[in-house]
Amino acid sequence: MRVVLAGGGTAGHIEPALALADALRRNDPNVGIVCLGTERGLETRLVPQRGYELALIPPVPLPRTLTPQLLSVPGRLRGAINAAAAVLDQARADILVGFGGYVATPGYLAARKRKVPIIVHEANPKPGLANKLGARFTDHVAVSHADSPLPNPTFVGIPLRREISTLDRLAMGDKARSYFGLLPDLPTLLIFGGSQGARSLNQAAVAAAPYFRQAGIQVLHIVGPKNNEQPEPVSGGPQYVTIPYCDRMDLAYAAADMAMCRAGAMTCAELAAVALPAAYVPLPIGNGEQRLNAEPIVAAGGGLLVDNADLTPEWIVQNVLPVLGDPGRVAAMSEAAGRMGRRDADVALAQMVYDVVRSAGTAR
Template sequence: MRVVLAGGGTAGHIEPALALADALRREDPRVEITCLGTERGLESRLVPQRGYELALIPPVPLPRTLTPRLLTVPGRLRGAINAAASVLDRARAEVLVGFGGYVATPGYLAARKRKVPIIVHEANPRAGLANRLGARFTENVAVSHRDSALPHARFVGIPLRREITSLDRLAMGDKARSYFGLMPDLPTLLIFGGSQGARSLNRAAVAAAPAFRAAGIQVLHIVGPKNTEEPAPADGPQYVTLPYCDRMDLAYAAADVAMCRAGAMTCAELAAVGLPAVYVPLPHGNGEQRLNAEPIVAGGGGLLVDDADLSPEWIFGNLLPILSNADQVARMSEAAARLGRRDADVALARMVYDVVRSRGAQ
């Protein structure tokens, strides 16, 4: 089977594509997989690292507002479509799976031009322009929110890395805490703000550090590579800071509760491993992060706080009581796990195989 994946630009588009690629390879190591991308996206680093072929096409970001740049889009988009069509031809693609973003738009249009079957995967509650377009060309639409407005939507979830979906947090807890230099028997809070960190989370957490110590709570704080916030050293429970972490599976296993942003991948991973969280959605954009977290919070697996309301005082009144109550943490963990899905990669892989088989039977 020969598959082309179109999911470039951000980790939220690339990681689900790579998780699908891994699932396809586990099912059949002979599957030929090509990833569409551009030289400016994270895929230029992440895809080769995972051992998959990357085919580059010209980037065509679409303006969100009416600007003179719109006049340059048709010609540039035509070039990107032709480049994507050439990739489909070289790969002899039997199916194209798109995950949104600016790589997906020329991929969908090229696949339609070449009559290659299309599968659309949408990770967010509100589909972006590329996936709204792609969903018009196919009945094979996989979504991660049950109330998606896309036509022909089939709930699948977000494909996640195997080290996340196979994680047993309870079994790995002591080992994970030792890995980060944490104590084995204290309530543990994990704080992270995405790949670049989150300044508002960092400020509030560092200001609350004395209260964490006084309450007997230890903290694993991933501040981000460009942030320098760090609490002053003191006696008592640990407060470990890292500029970044490449073992988030162990960070999840070490923690009892997380405090973080509410990107689609973050929400999916935390629910899959049953880690309750305080979600602090990004204060800008279209409100998508709040929509990502709301089902988990409604189900009892977390709390929501606006970025503007996050403060040491909010942490004292709302988060510390939870961390100090093991029974409540356990209930919230079970609630989060009920809302998570660990087999989305397998479900989407089956969808790919079904589409290719049905095409071969025609």
């Protein structure tokens, strides 16, 4: 079987595509996999790191909604469609699986042109333009929110990296805390804001550092590579460990009893899968999708939710510290978060790929 994956741009598009690729390769080491991308996206680093072939096509910024403007984008879109079609031809693709973003639009249009079966995967509650378009060309739409507005939705969740989806936080806890220089027996808060950090989270958390120490809570804070916020060093007492970047998020999750973070689709899916409760601080831009990502988990009892403008040291003291100081509440929130998670979305989406290819009779 030969599969082309279209999921470039951001980690939220790329990581689920690579998780699917890993699941397909586990089933069949000889499966052919090519990832579509552009030179602007993180895929230029992430895809080769994971050992997959990357085929670059021209980037084409598009309007955010389905308007006549889409049809007025001239030669660049046509060129990107032709480039994507050439990749499909060269790969002798049996199927294209798209995950949204700029690279998915020419991928969908090229697959339709070549009569290659399409699967659309939508991670967000509000679909973007590319997946709204792609869903018009197929009956096979995989979603991560059961009430997705896309047609013909099949709930599968978000495919996750195996080191996350198979993580046993309790079994790995002591090893993980030792890895980061933390003590094994103190309540631990993990703070992170994505790969680049989040200034508002950093500032509020650092300002609350004295209160963490007073409450006997240690902190692992991933501040981001371009940020340097850190509290004044204090000898003795609970640790406040700051690191610029973490390439072992599985260990960071295992070290923690609770997180404080943004609410991107991947973040919410990973935290729910590993049953880690969180105080979610949605990014205050875009179409409000981060709040929508976190709301079901919070409504189920698996987290807290605070607007970015309301995140202050005082809010942390009044809301986060009481949770970490109550082991029974932490355990209840962990169980609630875990009930909202799905660890086998990669397997479910891989099975969908096999079913579509088999029904289409395109496998060579």
